[in-house]
Amino acid sequence: MDYLGYDGGAGIASGPGMSVGAALALNGSGRLPLAVLGDGDFVMGATAIWTAARHDVPLLIVVANNRSYFNDEVHQERVARDRGRPVANKHVGQAIADPDIDIAALARAQGAVGLGPAMTAGEVPALLADAVAQARAGCVVVADIRVASGYSEEMSEGMTEG
Numbered sequence: 001m002d003y004l005g006y007d008g009g010a011g012i013a014s015g016p017g018m019s020v021g022a023a024l025a026l027n028g029s030g031r032l033p034l035a036v037l038g039d040g041d042f043v044m045g046a047t048a049i050w051t052a053a054r055h056d057v058p059l060l061i062v063v064a065n066n067r068s069y070f071n072d073e074v075h076q077e078r079v080a081r082d083r084g085r086p087v088a089n090k091h092v093g094q095a096i097a098d099p100d101i102d103i104a105a106l107a108r109a110q111g112a113v114g115l116g117p118a119m120t121a122g123e124v125p126a127l128l129a130d131a132v133a134q135a136r137a138g139c140v141v142v143a144d145i146r147v148a149s150g151y152s153e154e155m156s157e158g159m160t161e162g
Contacts, residue, residue, distance in 0.1 A: 012040060012041055012044055013041060013044035013045035014041070014045065015035060015037040015038070015041040015042060015045060016035075016037065016041070016042060016045035016046055016047075016048035016049055016061070017045055017048040018035075019033065019035035019037070019048070019052075019059060019061055020048045020049065020051050020052045020057070020059065022035070023052055023057045023058065023059035023140075024052075024055070024057055027057050027058070032058065032060060032132070032135055032136060033058070033059045033060065034060045034061075034062070034135075035059070035060070035061045035062070036061075036062045036063075036064055037061055037062070037063055037064070038063070038064055038065075038066070039063055039064070039065040039066065039067065039096055039101070039103065039144075040096060042061065042063045042103065042106075042142070043096065043101055043103075043106065046106050046107070046109075046110060047110060049061070049107060049110040049111075049112050049140060049142065050110040050111055052112070052140045053110055053111030053112050053140045054111065056138060057140065058135050058136070058137075058138050058139065058140065059135065059140045059141070060131055060132065060135035060141045060143070061107075061140075061141070061142045061143070062128070062131070062143045062145060063103050063116075063142060063143065063144050063145065064145060064147045065103060065117060065144050065145060065146050065147060066146075066147050066148065066149045067096045067097040067100060067146075067149060103116065103117065103142065103144035104116050104117065104142065104144050106142075107140075107141075107142030110140075111140070112139070112140035112141060112142050113131075113134050113139045113140065113141045113142070114141075114142050114144070115127055115130060115131055115141065115142070115143045115144065116143050116144030116145060116146075117144040117145065117146050118143070118144070118145045118146060119146050124145055127143055127145070128143065131143040
């Protein structure tokens with residue numbers, strides 16, 4: 001009962017619903033359901049949060065917000081190379097910036113507590129302490145934490161090899 005699973009980028013938007021389902025299953029157990037989701041996954045499935053808020057099911061979702069559907073950016077890079085097109089365009093339709101999406105406001109729109117964004121590593125401990133306290137008090141909490149854009153060079157290389 002410590003790990004639900006990993007959709008591996010193939011089930012984008014599944015994270016919020018899976019998180020709410022796990023929270024429903026754990027409701028009343030004394031365990032705090034915690035999900036770490038990407039921003040793209042969260043944005044596409046955010047309305048699932050309404051179910052947890054509607055039924056007063058405690059849940060903490062931490063959004064690792066890199067402002068991109070980055071898994072798809074890597075895929076776009078591979079396709080561009082295969083087709084002889086400019087790799088510089090890989091972000092088109094994939095970047096979630098200019099304007100940034102207000103993850104906390106999106107959570108609040110579903111009836112949850114929305115916190116953040118934490119823009120620096122120094123802001124994370126206080127934001128997470130607040131998030132955990134509110135979730136333990138019975139709230140649905142979504143914490144937006146900005147993370148570095150991209151993947152490590154090794155991971156990106158592995159994903160773009162043909």
